[in-house]
Amino acid sequence: MDRLDIVKRTREALASAPFKGFLAVGVENVQYLTGIALPFLYSHLEWKMAAILSEEALPSVICPFEVESSLGGSDRPYTILAYDSSEGEEGYLRCIGQSLARVCSGEYVATDLARMPLSLRIRLEQVVPHVHWTSGDDWIIGLRMTKTEGEIELLEDIAYRADHAILGASHHVMINLHRTEKFVSEDVRVHALERFLDVSGYNAMSQVAAGDHAKKFWPLAPRFGLGQTKTLEEGALVRIELQATLKGYWSSAARMISMGELTPQQSSAYDHLVVLRDTALANIKPGVPCSEIWRQVVQVADDKQFDLIRERCLGHGVGVTPYEPPYITHYDKTELRQNMIVVLDPVVRGPQGELMRSKDTILVTENGYRILGWYKDWREPYIAPYAL
Amino acid sequence: MISDLPRVSELIQESNCQALVATGVDNFTYLTQMVLPFAACYPDRIAAVLVPVVGKRAIICPLEWGEAIRDQGWAEDLIVYDENGAPPPVPVVNTIVDTVRQLGLRHERIGFDSHQWSALFFDQLTTALPAVIWQPLDRLLRDWRMVKTRDEIGLLETAVKQADQSILGALNHAEGAIDNLGYSLAEFTERIRVHLTEFGGSGAGHLSTLQGIELQKIYSPPQGIFVNGNLVRIDVTTHQKGYWSNAGRMAVIGQPTQDQISAYSDNVKLKTVATELLLPEAVCSQIFGHVRKMALKLRIPLWEKVGIGHGVGTSEREAPYLNSRDETVLRPGMVIALDIYTYGPQRVLIHSKDTYEITPNGNRLLSWYRSWDSLYVVTGYRALH
Numbered sequence: 001m002d003r004l005d006i007v008k009r010t011r012e013a014l015a016s017a018p019f020k021g022f023l024a025v026g027v028e029n030v031q032y033l034t035g036i037a038l039p040f041l042y043s044h045l046e047w048k049m050a051a052i053l054s055e056e057a058l059p060s061v062i063c064p065f066e067v068e069s070s071l072g073g074s075d076r077p078y079t080i081l082a083y084d085s086s087e088g089e090e091g092y093l094r095c096i097g098q099s100l101a102r103v104c105s106g107e108y109v110a111t112d113l114a115r116m117p118l119s120l121r122i123r124l125e126q127v128v129p130h131v132h133w134t135s136g137d138d139w140i141i142g143l144r145m146t147k148t149e150g151e152i153e154l155l156e157d158i159a160y161r162a163d164h165a166i167l168g169a170s171h172h173v174m175i176n177l178h179r180t181e182k183f184v185s186e187d188v189r190v191h192a193l194e195r196f197l198d199v200s201g202y203n204a205m206s207q208v209a210a211g212d213h214a215k216k217f218w219p220l221a222p223r224f225g226l227g228q229t230k231t232l233e234e235g236a237l238v239r240i241e242l243q244a245t246l247k248g249y250w251s252s253a254a255r256m257i258s259m260g261e262l263t264p265q266q267s268s269a270y271d272h273l274v275v276l277r278d279t280a281l282a283n284i285k286p287g288v289p290c291s292e293i294w295r296q297v298v299q300v301a302d303d304k305q306f307d308l309i310r311e312r313c314l315g316h317g318v319g320v321t322p323y324e325p326p327y328i329t330h331y332d333k334t335e336l337r338q339n340m341i342v343v344l345d346p347v348v349r350g351p352q353g354e355l356m357r358s359k360d361t362i363l364v365t366e367n368g369y370r371i372l373g374w375y376k377d378w379r380e381p382y383i384a385p386y387a388l
Numbered sequence: 389m390i391s392d393l394p395r396v397s398e399l400i401q402e403s404n405c406q407a408l409v410a411t412g413v414d415n416f417t418y419l420t421q422m423v424l425p426f427a428a429c430y431p432d433r434i435a436a437v438l439v440p441v442v443g444k445r446a447i448i449c450p451l452e453w454g455e456a457i458r459d460q461g462w463a464e465d466l467i468v469y470d471e472n473g474a475p476p477p478v479p480v481v482n483t484i485v486d487t488v489r490q491l492g493l494r495h496e497r498i499g500f501d502s503h504q505w506s507a508l509f510f511d512q513l514t515t516a517l518p519a520v521i522w523q524p525l526d527r528l529l530r531d532w533r534m535v536k537t538r539d540e541i542g543l544l545e546t547a548v549k550q551a552d553q554s555i556l557g558a559l560n561h562a563e564g565a566i567d568n569l570g571y572s573l574a575e576f577t578e579r580i581r582v583h584l585t586e587f588g589g590s591g592a593g594h595l596s597t598l599q600g601i602e603l604q605k606i607y608s609p610p611q612g613i614f615v616n617g618n619l620v621r622i623d624v625t626t627h628q629k630g631y632w633s634n635a636g637r638m639a640v641i642g643q644p645t646q647d648q649i650s651a652y653s654d655n656v657k658l659k660t661v662a663t664e665l666l667l668p669e670a671v672c673s674q675i676f677g678h679v680r681k682m683a684l685k686l687r688i689p690l691w692e693k694v695g696i697g698h699g700v701g702t703s704e705r706e707a708p709y710l711n712s713r714d715e716t717v718l719r720p721g722m723v724i725a726l727d728i729y730t731y732g733p734q735r736v737l738i739h740s741k742d743t744y745e746i747t748p749n750g751n752r753l754l755s756w757y758r759s760w761d762s763l764y765v766v767t768g769y770r771a772l773h
Contacts, residue, residue: 026431027431028431038607039594040593040594040607040625040704042428042429042431043413043428043593043594043625043703043704044704044705045412045503045504045703046705046709047705065693065694066606066693066694067606067607069604069605069606069737070605070606070607070608072605084693085694086695086709086711086712086713086714087713088713113506113507113508113511114431114476114477114506114507114508114509115431115506116506116507116508117502117503117504117505117506117507118502118503118505118506118507118509118510119502119503119524119526120507121507135508137508182585186578186582186585189578189581190575190578193572193574193575193578198574198609198610199578200574200577200578200581200595200596200609200610201581201592201593201594201595201596201624201625202426202428202429202592202593202594203425203426203429203430205426216455216456216459217452217453217455217456218425218452218453218455218456219459220459221423221425221455221456221457221459221460222422222423222456222460222590222591222629222630223585223589223590223591224423224425224426224456224591225425225426225591226581226584226585226589226590226591227585294472309451310470310472311451311468311470311471311472312450312451312452312470312471312472313471313472321429321430323430323432323433324432325432327471327475329471329472330472330473331472331473331474331475332475
């Protein structure tokens with residue numbers, strides 16, 4: 001049973017599309033269409049996967065022999081064509097050709113060109129000459145951006161568990177107990193695991209940054225997401241980040257801890273985040289372009305002279321990846337629609353130059369928005385106490 | 389920073405190119421010795437390196453990664469692009485175009501890693517630079533990367549030892565804890581990462597712990613608690629400054645059965661056969677063929693479809709591959725992860741992955757922190773004192 005209703009959604013979309021089939025080769029697109037979530041596929045490039053959708057048949061999944069046994073985790077029906085990865089691209093292409101010949105011969109087939117390796121495209125045109133290729137990037141992105149009810153329920157659940165995990169770790173932070181970045185980073189992951197989130201590897205990770213480390217997006221390079229022995233000092237602002245996944249869907253979370261009561265300058269900086277969030281929220285409703293939200297937030301930052309970091313997006317989608325369209329940027333004219341989910345992520349500099357962020361996961365509703373997953377009210381950061 | 393990498397600019401020139409542009413994450417690390425934060429998992433965020441035959445290399449990356457690159461000691465050109473400017477991949481394409489023009493390369497032959505460029509990326513770049521002749525250099529990059537320098541081997545050796553220690557550290561914590569409240573596979577897996585941090589590793593990639601019947605699979609998310617009598621397979625990839633280990637170990641919860649002992653012993657036998665064949669001038673496909681023949685002769689059920697090993701370097705799996713087709717001749721300086729899967733009871737997949745440097749006279753085992761000739765047995769109870 002397809003608990004997320006993706007199969008139904010994609011069949012309906014394909015029936016009204018100007019092409020008869022869709023070939024997905026991007027890891028995240030294959031995952032979206034089939035439910036197959038294998039985190040190592042982004043880095044194991046010779047283990048190529050593909051998914052082929054057509055109106056007439058069950059989706060086909062093309063995979064190397066190595067992973068065939070691991071495909072049972074999805075609850076959706078599909079047929080599997082496995083190939084020998086030692087053949088390089090040839091076995092993979094042969095399976096794609098076989099599958100397409102069966103269902104789409106002589107027809108237009110769309111594909112995710114933004115993910116298709118150039119070398120593959122060249123060979124596909126040779127190996128599958130009976131198909132007319134067209135770009136399907138906008139089609140698949142459009143499908144992924146608007147979530148089904150099942151996806152919304154799952155993403156809200158993950159957002160809540162992630163927020164809970166951050167809080168759970170935060171309450172172990174006491175000013176006088178000499179906690180380190182490493183301790184808290186690990187504790188966040190442990191709390192995430194205790195809530196049955198998956199933080200096992202690659203970009204499923206946590207990061208804690210304090211003091212000078214908090215001035216950087218990625219301190220301690222190249223040891224990203226591990227944490228070191230730096231003690232969290234009284235008076236510091238601490239940034240906690242967590243990316244966790246469950247059933248192949250993601251949360252992208254970040255919160256701030258204050259090691260003791262906020263100074264007036266820290267309070268003011270945090271208020272900047274709150275104001276910017278509220279500005280964004282006031283503009284979140286169906287029909288509003290993402291670029292308009294960006295413009296409104298930047299305008300407020302300019303008017304009030306907030307130190308907002310601008311050369312990045314102020315928000316993004318979340319789903320089968322933790323960072324995906326729509327992007328709240330200057331250029332993205334995507335109009336928000338009901339059932340889109342975005343993560344608001346403005347970043348401002350604090351009084352010591354710390355990068356401050358407090359990410360919120362937002363569902364676009366019929367008339368506005370709903371914040372997903374607040375374990376606590378984040379109009380103020382977590383204030384670490386003294387241990388008795 | 390690795391000081392003894394081949395003069396890449398000379399190699400580019402030998403291919404009649406005036407520059408190389410690479411965007412593949414592994415090629416990026418190889419050509420710059422810089423590590424990006426989980427870049428492979430963010431296909432919309434691209435970093436590129438432009439290596440001209442003459443002049444400084446240029447890294448082109450999003451704002452959030454720029455500082456991390458400088459912090460790793462990058463002293464050459466760094467150009468940060470504004471992701472806010474246009475939909476991906478337009479900002480990075482525009483920045484590459486500007487850089488190519490500034491370097492006077494717009495009418496030149498430029499190499500690139502075509503297997504890792506998307507069709508969309510290529511179309512946009514070639515439209516903006518119509519006079520550039522783009523030459524795929526995938527094969528050349530593959531060949532350069534296969535033979536490691538001493539410094540690279542040093543990093544790989546550190547990475548594989550850290551992985552081994554990390555697995556052992558997690559196993560140490562499991563001993564005595566199985567029957568107390570139940571010890572979860574998720575926690576065990578997390579402990580591998582924690583120990584990696586403690587032993588100085590730079591990062592973790594694949595982290596997988598499976599037990600019992602789940603061992604029929606290559607992967608599923610860690611779930612449940614350890615159960616007495618189950619075989620356990622632990623698979624991890626970790627890196628030291630961008631150079632990867634790819635490790636796999638077996639354990640058993642409680643005393644093993646004879647079937648389990650025999651199955652593991654069979655795997656070790658085949659590994660021993662393969663190890664003796666890891667010699668300079670040996671051909672990868674012939675090594676595979678011989679191991680396959682021995683498996684048949686010894687009646688050891690080999691999972692032959694997936695080959696028996698691969699290289700490691702700035703990626704977790706790379707050339708050369710020990711399979712039926714790869715005709716690569718082993719040379720000193722190659723680093724091979726030997727990965728022989730055999731079937732155990734209930735057709736579970738067993739392996740004990742080790743990494744070897746090919747030396748002028750044979751090979752050198754890099755990855756043992758302790759002997760893995762026998763199955764690791766997790767027993768004990770937690771004493772309170």
